[in-house]
Amino acid sequence: MATINTADTAWMLTATAMVLLMTPAVGFFYGGMVRAKNTLNTMMMSYVALGFVGIAWALVGYSLAFSDGSGLVGGLRFSFLNNVALEPRGSIPHLLFAAYQGTFAVITAALISGAIVERMRFGPYLTFITLWSILVYAPIAHWVWGGGWLGKLGALDFAGGTVVHINAAAAAFVVALVLGARKDYARTAIIPQNVPFTLLGAGLAWFGWFGFNAGSALGANQSAALAFANTMFAPMATLVVWSLLDLMRTGKTTAIGAATAIVVGLVAITPAAGFVSPLSGIAIGGIAAAPSYFALLWRARTRLDDSLDVVSAHGVGGVIGALLTGVLAQRSWNGVADGALFGNPRQLVIQLAAVAATIVYSAIATLVILKAIALASTLRASAREEGIGLDVTQHGEEAYSRGEGAILVHTTGTER
C-alpha cells in the first residue's frame, strides 16, 4: 500500500503553483506581441482559461483523463472530484495530483489562443476552450498518462510534448484556418506593442516550466533532478543556436527571437526531460532551434495567419522533441526505455504513432467543436470591431488609457 511521502508532497505543492504561473506568463508572452488595442483581449484569452478550463477540469475533465475507462477515454468515477480525496496516489495525496494535472489542462487551452488573437469574439472563445479541454485535452491526456492506448503502447512523453504542445498546435492550426486571417494581415505592418512583456512572459514561463517538467516526476527524486537539469540546459542551447541563426541571417540578435527560442527549447525538452542524459538534452535544445526558426520565416509568407506562431513554436518544436525522445532516451538514465540510438529503433516508431494520432484527433475534434459553436453564434469579430480593437469592443476597457475625455457616468446603465 502506497504511503504519502512529505518531501514529494512539498515539491508537488510547489510545482503545482509554478505551473499555474505559466498561464499568466503565456498571457504576457502573447500580450506583448499584439497591437496595443488588443492587449487586454489577448492576455484575457490566457487568464480566463484559469477559470473556465480549471473548473471544467474539476467537474469532468480530470475524470475523463485519469479515472479507469477504456483505452480511449476515462470514466466518470472522479467526476465532480468524487472519490478524489487525500488518499495516496503514488506518494502524494490524490487531490494534489488532480490539482497538478489541472494546471496542465489550463495552459494547453491558453496556448491555442496565440493563433487567433485580434479577431475572435470572446463569448465563442470561452465556449471553445471549455469544450476543447473536455473533449480534446482530457481524452489525449488519458491516452498517454491515464492508462490509455498510447501509454500502453510505450509512448514516451515525460511532461506533455505530445499531450500539451503538439495537441495545442494542431488545434491552433485548425482554429486559425477556420477563423481566417485578420483583416490587416499581410496588408499592413502589424508589429508588437510591448516587447518587454514578451521577454517577461518567456522568463516567467521558464521558471514555471521547472514545475511542469521536474514536477512530472511526481516526487522529489532523481528523475525530477534529471528533468530539472534538462529544463535548464536545453533552452539555453536553443537560445545560443537561435541567436547565432539570427546573427548570421540579419546581423542582429532579436529580443523577440530570444523569447521565442526559450519557449521552443522548453517545448522540445518537455517530452524528453526525464528520459535523456543532460548532454542529449543540450543536443535536443540545440537541434530544435533550426526547424522552428525556419518554420517561422516560412509561415509569415503564407496566408495562414497563425498570428503568434503556435504551430512553429509548439508544433514543430513539439514534434522534434517527441521524435528525438525516441532517439535519445537512455535506460541507464530513466530506467524505463532506450531510444533508437541506444539499440531500440522501435521507440521512434511508437513516438511517431503518438505524434500522428494526436495531430489527427486534435485537428478533427477541434474542427467539429468550432463548427458546432458556429451554428449557434458568430466566431469572428466584425471588421469594424477589428478596426477599433478588441479591448474596447469585447471588454469595454483599454490597456493604455490616458483618461482624456473620460466622463464619469454615475449610475451604471442609465443615460444622462
Next chain:
Amino acid sequence: MKLVVAIIRPEKLNEVLEALYRAEVRGLTISRVRGHGGEVEEVETYRGMTVKMELHDKVRLEIGVSDHFVEPTVRAILSTGATGEVGDGKIFVLPVEKVYRIRTGEEDRSAVTPVTGEDSGE
C-alpha cells in the same frame, strides 16, 4: 501653397498613407490626437466606475502641397479614410503664407516640391 490638415481614424492610417504614396504625395507629418466629432461614445468599466469615452483616438495628418497637388491629396484621403460611420474625420485645406525648407533655405513652391533622387545629387 496650401496646408492640408486631415483628422482620420487611426485604423485607417495605413490605407490613407498608401493612397497618398500612390498619388505621389510626399512629405507629411502625423500626430496622434484625441477628438470628438459626434460619434457614439464607447462605454468602459473599471471596477465600480463606468465612464464614457467622449474623446476618441484620431490621427492628424499635415501635408504642405503646391496648389495643383491639393486635389489628388484630398481625393486620396477621401477614398481611403471613409468607413461610412460617424467619426471618419475631416479634411481642412488652409492657405499658407510662406514655406521654407530648413536644409537649403528654399522658399515656397520649391520648398514643398519633393527632392528627387537626381536632384539630391546621389
